[in-house]
Amino acid sequence: MSQKLLVRRAAVLGAGVMGAQIAAHLVNAGVDTVLFDLPAKDGDPNGVVTKAIAGLAKLSPAPLASKSLAETITPANYETGLEQLRDCDLVIEAIAERMDWKQDLYKKIAPFIPAHTVLASNTSGLGINKLAEVLPEELRHRFCGVHFFNPPRYMHLAELIPAKSTDPEVLEGLETFLTSALGKGVVYAKDTPNFIGNRIGVFSILAAIHHTGTFKLGFDEVDAISGPLVGRPKSATYRTSDVVGLDTMAHVIKTMADTLPDDPWHQYFKSPAWLQALIGKGALGQKTGAGIFRKAGKDIVVVDLDTQDYRPADRGAAPEVVEILKLRNPAEKFQKLRESQHPQAQFLWATFRDLFHYSAYHLADIAETARDVDLAIRWGYGWSLGPFETWQAAGWKQVAQWIADDIVAGKAMSSAPLPDWVFDGREGVHAAEGSFSPAKNAKLPRSTLPVYQRQRFPDPLLGEVFAPGETVYENDGIRLWTDGDDIAVASFKTKMHTVSDAVLDGLQEAIGIAEQKFKGMVIWQPKEPFSAGADLSGALAALQAGKIAEFEAMVANFQATSQRIKYSLVPVVAAVRGLALGGGCEFQMHSARSVAHLESYIGLVEAGVGLLPAGGGLKEIAVRASQAAGPGGDVFAELKKTFETVAMAKVSASAFEAKELGLMRAADKVVFNAYELLHIARQEAAALADTGYRPPLPARRIQVGGDVGIATFKMMLVNMLEGRFISPYDYEIAVRIATVLCGGEIDRGSLVDEEWLLKLERQHFVELAQQEKTQARIAHMLKTGKPLRN
Template sequence: MKRIIKKVAVIGSGIMGSGIACHFANIGCEVLLLDIVPNALLPAEEAKGLTLESKAVRNRIVNEHLANAIKSKPAPLYHSSFAQRITTGNTTDDMARIADVDWIIEVVVERLDIKKLVFEQIDKYRRPGTLVSSNTSGIPIALMSEGRSADFQEHFCGTHFFNPARYLKLFEIIPGPQTSKNVLQFLESYAEKFLGKTPITTKDTPAFIGNRIGIFGIQSLFHLVKEMGLTVEEVDKLTGPVIGRPKSATFRTVDVVGLDTLVHVANGLYQGVPNDEAHDLFALPDFIQKMMETNKLGSKTGEGFYKKEGKEILTLDLDTLTYRAAKKASFATLELTKTIERPIDRFKVLITGKDKAGEFYRRNLGAMFAYVANRIPEITDELFKIDAAMKAGFGWENGPFEIWDAVGLEKGIELIAAEKGTLATWVSDMQQAGIKSFYKIDSGKTLFYDIASKSYQVIPGQESFIILDNIRESKKVWANSGAVIQDIGDGILNLEFRSKMNTIGGEVLQGINKAIDLAEKDFQGLVIGNQAANFTVGANLGMIFMMAVEQEYDELNMAIKLFQDTMMRLRYSAIPIISAPHGMTFGGGCELSMHADKVVAAAETYMGLVEFGVGVIPGGGGSKEMALRASDLFRKNDVELNVLQEYFLTIAMAKVSTSAYEAFDTGLLQKHKDVVVVNKDRQIYEAKKHAILLAEAGYTQPVKRKDIKVLGKQALGMFLVGTDQMKAGSYISDHDKKMANKLAYVMAGGDLSEPTLVTEQYLLDIEREAFLSLCTERKTLERIQFMLTKGKPLRN
């Protein structure tokens, strides 16, 4: 049976419920969001003469929750206009409306008695065949569906989103005793393709997979911290980006999530897994108990492991539970890994450390390896699901079994023994059989060791993915130190950046030109995409800074012209070129995407021409392109200056979209041409499909533009008056004004006496001239140096 999800009902509008509602709105669904009716009036409502029967009062809870969610940061919506897709109501008056929806998701308080009452109401009103699921984080699914109709039970299961629903990819699916296999298969497919999630079907065990392993990791750490006498700063240093974990590491993450939330799940596990060999670890250490008693719950109460006083961030002393000034954490072992780029490659070095850091990693990993191995087959039969859950739900770059592979099977077993852990029988069997790893790569696919068959099996669901790590060497056509060109099949090449932070310097520009040469000669299309954390942070600032400081202006002029010429090669190649941006897509990366034939952007793309932050204007064709795009929007009888001004402000205000959808508003992406993919894992596969489509539709090399309408003095005068007023009002600095005036000159097409049609090359030449002149300014060099050393913009 074909199933289409057009309308969704979410019952419960708290932080999680509102977040889930917003994410379904993100992907185009109509959403009905319901919550309970208040039992008393607020003073403000009484003052207005409202009663408990007033609709505004009856929907107050749901409306306040949704409004708070929409205002929260990070934003739960891809675009503010998507809120219009959500309709609110209450569970007393509006429950009958669920008869019109395709999927009902319960997100009420974690109490079985209340959930059962809600499901009784749902069973009364739902249409037969409608999906019903619970977002519970630990209540057994079997208990919730007791007493419900056969059709309800067949279409019911747990669907556990992780908070925030837009950003965290883990989507656990927990079957009930009667859940139809067709329902489970549909949810897996829908979650991956439409919701952009990593779907994992789990067993109905306490806390399922993600929280079972995640809470063990945190609780284990809490106990280890006290045993080793580590500070809060030291733990966050050891458990952050150095090992491929989020910047918030451990204690900052707990502050954001809320200590009470963590304690609730840990207490549930302590009661729910009495036979777990690590049962005692789920008991709360004394310092956590005292923090709960003194309301040190984190961000929600203003103090947790960290506390902000004025501009200073204080840290909790775990012995005295008082706050003190932060101390910088440093370890000799971490210094040994500074030259190792990939976190997965650092573990082998980290566990050899002779200091406290080395001991920490040995003990922490030994405990984790033992625990995850012993959870099979209790919580899952397949080891890859544990790794996938930790990566998608907790932001780990690598899962426990991948890390174990990195240090070696034998070494991992040694670490377990040193911690007096119990080695799982199936791992011993692997060792005796001479099998050395949990994963291997074959024909571009990732295979995992299947315990039941004692053989390697393909991880399912890779059909719609192109995993560059798996084909980088086997499908390599050409490479240098900054870029790799791979044959991804069907006549399509992929160009992957491999420079630090994917910055665009000489090596990457060489790669772009080489990829176009190869594609035009022997292939039918090119994708420019990678699977790093970010697409690219832009041009190589360090190179520009050194040339400017050394006053090597001829060389700098040549470097900028090479960048511009490369962008024009992208625009006017003989084959279709697709850009696949995601994450940070700044400066030169934004310019690259703007010159491609089509952009297949990940929904989480943060795109902007941010050059003003370092004292220059976009010099790789970005200023030219914004003038061109404005010109293409000019219509008869329009106020053309207003159109041009919007594009000017996108650059002058260094606007960065908080999603791909917002990039359409700023003109960096173009409607009816560029597309958005919700699941980043599918992005290169989808970009390849668009390249094939353009090629097979009879792609024709574009003709160079000579028809760009610029407004000359008419626009330039408007911009210069505006910057004078901004400076007079102290809104901008002298250097800001100078940059804005340079940009105005370019986008106006110079001081031409009347509107004129010009070529792209004309605009590129005055753009490059403006860029170079700004590079001679001391204040520009100060801004570039500040960005390079501090990682944030300087206003001077």
């Protein structure tokens, strides 16, 4: 049984961009954290760190899940603060990438590090064994590398790099902590320069740079064909370099050149002249406002190597290449790319070929299995498939033969042969039983560490299938399933998990089944989002056809479903991940408990499409305000906290912020690892059931803000209208939202029931839906995905 790593307090050494963001993510996770740096030359000795903590608020995307967390980070410096290390259980060093600086710091801190504490270096490529040499013998067993990817809050990957002396138990404890507490996907890397993610990822960028020149393509053309069309992020190749920073890119390339002299691809490990020229001009990418790309007014311009100047970034993917990339069959796609004479197709084949070649050649040196390489690239670079998965999907043997042919013909970047195992008759490296390990010459299964037993559906690799559970009930909108335990799981089948009539009817049916046969029910989707809200296209069609009664019946059914969730005799728990908008937000508001992944973006956004929340969301806010105010209390003060959230269609930037906005409750849970969400939601449902769950009693005496509340909200809105923060139509929608929240034009402090508020919601929703401006907003949202401010 491995030792649990108990982290009450952690220290991060180095308050640069990376160190400060790692500290931010530790406090996101509720870890008391001290952030260290050099003492300031004058004034407050902790000034360097204090400034870095203040800088966290300006970074985008935000490293902190709530702005208020900044003040929980303790600033310290290496001269006066080292005593604070004595009560830290985990120390992460994240100073600049220089061996001598890191080693000097280790010598300085070693006497202050307690006998149980784990020390880890967040280096992106320096030798872990070399770093360990200066540590005292007893500390070497508790030292390893842990490489977070930037930005640490959002990037799933954390590479764990053992030194020869690291205790396996220390690694298992840290792996468990990184997985559950910080929500990471952990991959073990060998102690080789740049580890796995950057070794393969940066090589793929170097191959793209090389072939961009060979096939004489523009940087914008390369980005057009190497992004979403091939299952990679929108930032594709060159925009990614701009985001990372061209100086950082050049540094990583230089590290590869300096530390990998024997790599058969060594001749390509150099920054091209154009990259050096941009760095020389101070055009370092996104952080300086210009790099390979820059904004010129509203337009984007790109560096043109022929003219040595910027030109409009208007070269896209060639239609014939797009047609090839749209092919469903990967084998056919790769064959067509290889056969095509178009330079863009030739570029894609060449970059994939060299990536496969490089990955296979180096697999044995850098990783234990092919799984580690594929997951590192997916989690660290955001690709939908890793290099080995892509190769296997395209037909292992045929692609291997093509690569070998190209090596012989001198077309590949290196003449190094493919390893023998590539040609041993295999059909690939991944299968249901595991992934190939060259060292063991066998397919190794996934880790059996207890933390992974919480992941019912881990991120699947090609060839891996996880049993879908036994279907209990299904219609066109939802599937209700079970693993044979006491908790049923309802998953939506619609696109973006929108709420259609079939989803509404299905949920009501599912709750009936759960009440009869199960202890509880969880609403969970196998993939993000949780739910993008009501099915707008269906609603718009009914409106335009003038079927108002049918439309009103749909709204009533929506409210009935929310109420069915709230008053179910077994606890219904919402497991939220990604977007939970409109109706999706309302369902989680009505559930017995919400369990939300940290990256949950929750909002009642109906105002953006000219409507108001009418799935019981406004009613629920009014009920909560009345309960919080207490008999005879100030309901308006409570309503005011959430009114702007709804009227301005605000969406939370994290699950913590959803609590601050009043869209989640204090007792709702926040989960850091998305793959643990289902497990925790089921546990929560079971715990509620086991402690004698009963639904709340119907709210029949809800105190409302009434006419005075509406008048006060109107005064706030008039100021916003006059300041041009909102349009006249925004004003009209917001007044209706205020009217429902305050229970209508009745006396302040009147007592109403839920049905009264639901009827108000329905009435105003149906009236708004018939307005031309609302229908224009809905149509615009369906067409462009963006709100129309008319």
